[in-house]
Amino acid sequence: MAVDATQPYDDQNVFAKILRGEIPSKKIYEDDVAFAFHDINPQAPTHILVIPKGAYVSWDDFSARASDAEIAGFARAVGRVAREAGLVEPGYRLLANTGPDSHQEVAHLHVHIFAGKPLGPMLAR
Template sequence: MPVSATGPYDQGNIFAKILRGEIPCNKVFEDDFALAFHDIAPQAPVHVLVIPKGPYVSWADFSATATDAEIGGFVRAVGQVARDLGLEEPGYRLLANTGVHGNQVVPHLHVHIFGGRQFGAMLS
């Protein structure tokens, strides 16, 4: 069920549990600012999630309250993961669902990286 992008951070969400090591993930990248892992229900040949290590619900929350180092580190991590996966050529898609209208399901900021095939138009 979609969640509010302005609600409080839920320490019991699945990504918080992954960050604490309570739930395993198929990790592809980790540094001080971000963790990236394969999606458990991939929607493309390559489907990786990148999450910040801090407790941020959405882009609005993250951009308003994260430190400059956290923001820079997270953005660099997304780019590094795409490079590490060999997706720069021929390309890839980034997606961040935010709030109810964006169909955000987990109340922890995350970016989907999709690759490995040609994608159609973003919206019909």
């Protein structure tokens, strides 16, 4: 079910539970502002999720309310995860869904990193 990105943050969402250690994950990276792990239902040979540790529903929410340090730290974490996974060459795709039209499924900001094969066009034609 798609998420309304304007809704209040729900601390019972699956990513909040992962951050609290209530649900296991295959952690790849963690720092003060970000946590990265393998997606349990990969859509590409490499499918990594990077989430902020703060309570943000979507990219819109994050860009409006997060501190400059959180925003910079999160952006750097996404890049670092991709580099450390060896994805810069031959390339990767970043995706962050916001709201129902994008089919955002979890009401916690998350960036997908897809790689490991030619990914084709961005949107179905």
